[in-house]
Amino acid sequence: MLPDRGRWRNAVNLLLCMAAVAGVLVGGWSMLDTYETRKHRAESRRVIGEACAGLADADEVMRLDGGADRLGISGLNPEIIDIEGLPDRCELGRVGVKAGKDYFRSHFTLAVRALPQADPLHVLDTFLDESPFVRRVSGDDADITARTRIEQRHPLGDGSAGDYDSSAVAVTVRCAAPAEGGTTAIRASAIADYAAGTTTAADRRRLSRLARTAAGRAAAEVGCATSVPELPADLPVPARDLGSATGRQDSCGWYAEYLRGQDRGRLPDRALGVPVAAASRQESCLLAVGPSEVKRIFPQLTEEERGRASLREVLTSSPWWIRTRAFFEEEAAVAYKETRYPTQIDPGEAGHKGQLRWATATCQGRPAVFTLSAGEFRYSRMVESRLAALFTAYAEHTAARRGCVNLVLPGAG
Incomplete structure (x- = not known):
């Protein structure tokens, strides 16, 4: 029992004793926690x-x-x-x-x-390439190609x-x-x-x-x-927002250059590239059609070109897009998947299967593979007549920029 020194002094002493006990407990817990x-x-x-x-x-x-x-x-x-x-x-x-x-x-x-390893590093689908955009099921003001869900x-x-x-x-x-x-x-x-x-x-x-x-x-x-x-x-x-396809200085610069001498027609009006680097082992360029252009183009389509698709479906869940990719040195271990098993793309080969086109070259004595995918099936048919020239422009521009030789392109069609 505390000696009686008055009510206030006793109260203060009690509080000090309680604080000391609490300090010991907290200190012990702190030591245990540490x-x-x-x-x-x-x-x-x-x-x-x-x-x-x-x-x-x-x-x-x-x-x-x-x-x-x-x-x-x-x-x-x-x-x-x-x-x-x-x-x-x-x-x-x-x-x-x-x-x-x-x-x-x-x-x-x-x-x-x-x-290098025995299996390919990159397997590309010839029919259903992974969509880079988020699917929306509703919304008349949808703009699903404004931003990609997949970073480049x-x-x-x-x-x-x-x-x-x-x-x-x-x-x-x-x-x-x-x-x-x-x-x-x-x-x-x-x-x-x-x-x-x-x-x-x-x-x-x-x-x-x-x-x-x-x-x-x-x-x-x-x-x-x-x-x-x-x-x-x-x-x-890395940026995810697509911008205008014109005036670009990134990995989509080839497309801006291509459009300067062409009528764009049904081709994409939006682009998202990556910084151009002299020794990149892989780079990509994403192209897409914005909603205002979809609304301009869709009424011009034939019944066969539309298929069962509606304007709303294109705007909200089946966007129109194209993607190019380049792989250099060890990263040029690329295959395409048409059946159950992937088929390796070897140096000196070029081809076109489904929605995928590829070309090969040699850059500073090492292999390179250039590809183009038209990601949505109906859209690939809509622009089919322009894809061969578009891919040629891409592959030739990229090969020249990287100092590549022996570029092999697929036949037209």
């Missing part, structure tokens, strides 16, 4: 090291998405990198507790490839180091001489798997460091002598 955090982080470092074969910087992985102390191997079928079995990947999840049970939320993936990858600097989008960075290092098994390059991709659209600029920088470190370490593991490239300090978010 101990638990350190234990979780140590375990996470061990898991990251084992799952990613020592290729990933564990602390950088844990700093992603605002920081995570507990990471584990996610999924029912855990993905763990085997350096002897590239291509391979590790997938890590953020560990939380709900109703007394651990659960995983996607956090990070590291994918590593030794190039941008080059890292001049493109020789790799490429990126808002949530993934891929770094490629070239071997001074072929390593065992004929490996000429290593490509490491660091991918943020948490909610789309939430990757910050700081996290993209972390992803670039993770990819760069992993590429260098993987190269050393497989005996690929290389120098790891420096990466740009800033990685701006």
